[in-house]
Amino acid sequence: xxxxxxxxxxxxxxxxxxxxxxxxxxxxxxxxxxxxxxxxxxxxxxxxxxxxxxxxxxxxxxxxxxxxxxxxxxxxxxxxxxxxxxxxxxxxxxxxxxxxxxxxxxxxxxxxxxxxxxxxxxxxxxxxxxxxxxxxxxxxxxxxxxxxxxxxxxxxxxxxxxxxxxxxxxxxxxxxxxxxxxxxxxxxxxxxxxxxxxxxxxxxxxxxxxxxxxxxxxxxxxxxxxxxxxxxxxxxxxxxxxxxxxxxxxxxxxxxxxxxxxxxxxxxxxxxxxxxxxxxxxxxxxxxxxxxxxxxxxxxxxxx
Numbered sequence: 001x002x003x004x005x006x007x008x009x010x011x012x013x014x015x016x017x018x019x020x021x022x023x024x025x026x027x028x029x030x031x032x033x034x035x036x037x038x039x040x041x042x043x044x045x046x047x048x049x050x051x052x053x054x055x056x057x058x059x060x061x062x063x064x065x066x067x068x069x070x071x072x073x074x075x076x077x078x079x080x081x082x083x084x085x086x087x088x089x090x091x092x093x094x095x096x097x098x099x100x101x102x103x104x105x106x107x108x109x110x111x112x113x114x115x116x117x118x119x120x121x122x123x124x125x126x127x128x129x130x131x132x133x134x135x136x137x138x139x140x141x142x143x144x145x146x147x148x149x150x151x152x153x154x155x156x157x158x159x160x161x162x163x164x165x166x167x168x169x170x171x172x173x174x175x176x177x178x179x180x181x182x183x184x185x186x187x188x189x190x191x192x193x194x195x196x197x198x199x200x201x202x203x204x205x206x207x208x209x210x211x212x213x214x215x216x217x218x219x220x221x222x223x224x225x226x227x228x229x230x231x232x233x234x235x236x237x238x239x240x241x242x243x244x245x246x247x248x249x250x251x252x253x254x255x256x257x258x259x260x261x262x263x264x265x266x267x268x269x270x271x272x273x274x275x276x277x278x279x280x281x282x283x284x285x286x287x288x289x290x291x292x293x294x295x296x297x298x299x300x301x302x303x304x
């Protein structure tokens with residue numbers, strides 16, 4: 001009787017004070033079990049997909065340290081394949097530096113140009129605005145490989161052939177259509193009142209952009225930067241066409257050349273070690289920026 005009186009008093013107090021935490025929850029356990037049963041197919045499906053996608057990476061990582069005939073890791077488990085990769089021609093550190101230089105320069109150029117372009121398309125009206133924007137997006141319809149030979153001729157004319165800077169410029173050009181589109185919808189998702197309030201407080205257009213709008217579109221910037229880094233880091237065909245000096249090769253090109261040894265024998269162990277080295281920065285960067293990456297995609301998703 002005392003317990004029943006106490007539960008009634010708690011329920012009355014919850015109704016009077018509006019405290020939901022004081023209300024008795026008689027159906028909490030059945031509801032939680034039902035929720036688990038409802039979500040179980042989703043968890044099973046996503047878990048199966050995760051295993052499907054992770055299996056090749058795990059298999060490659062294990063194979064890179066396991067013994068293989070015809071490799072530098074014949075007996076037992078070890079890092080012999082990584083030693084082969086590290087000592088290949090100019091050395092892995094040279095190729096890592098080349099890849100990092102191209103990737104960071106591509107990210108920097110893509111962020112600067114797409115930020116200014118997206119801001120202009122989102123906030124200003126000028127003649128031919130939509131035509132210019134559609135023309136920019138039209139680059140996505142052109143096959144990537146078909147433009148490399150004309151671009152090689154152009155870079156040779158301006159003295160940037162066989163140059164890491166030239167490779168970064170080419171990769172930036174192919175990233176700009178998506179990046180500009182992404183930054184435009186990011187700026188359009190921000191109310192114009194923020195610009196107007198900043199200018200009323202005495203900010204110029206540039207100061208309002210850098211101090212007010214740039215922090216607001218940070219998820220979009222991170223998404224664009226992550227896409228640009230992944231594309232530049234893993235790109236193979238542009239360095240293959242544009243780079244002729246072995247000391248200026250990027251890591252994907254070096255791993256491809258390392259793959260084929262004397263008499264056409266494929267060194268699978270060293271190749272798998274190269275794949276692991278290529279994948280690790282991408283995986284770590286994505287895990288670190290995952291939250292901002294998702295927010296960047298969702299920032300303009302519900303823009304009417």
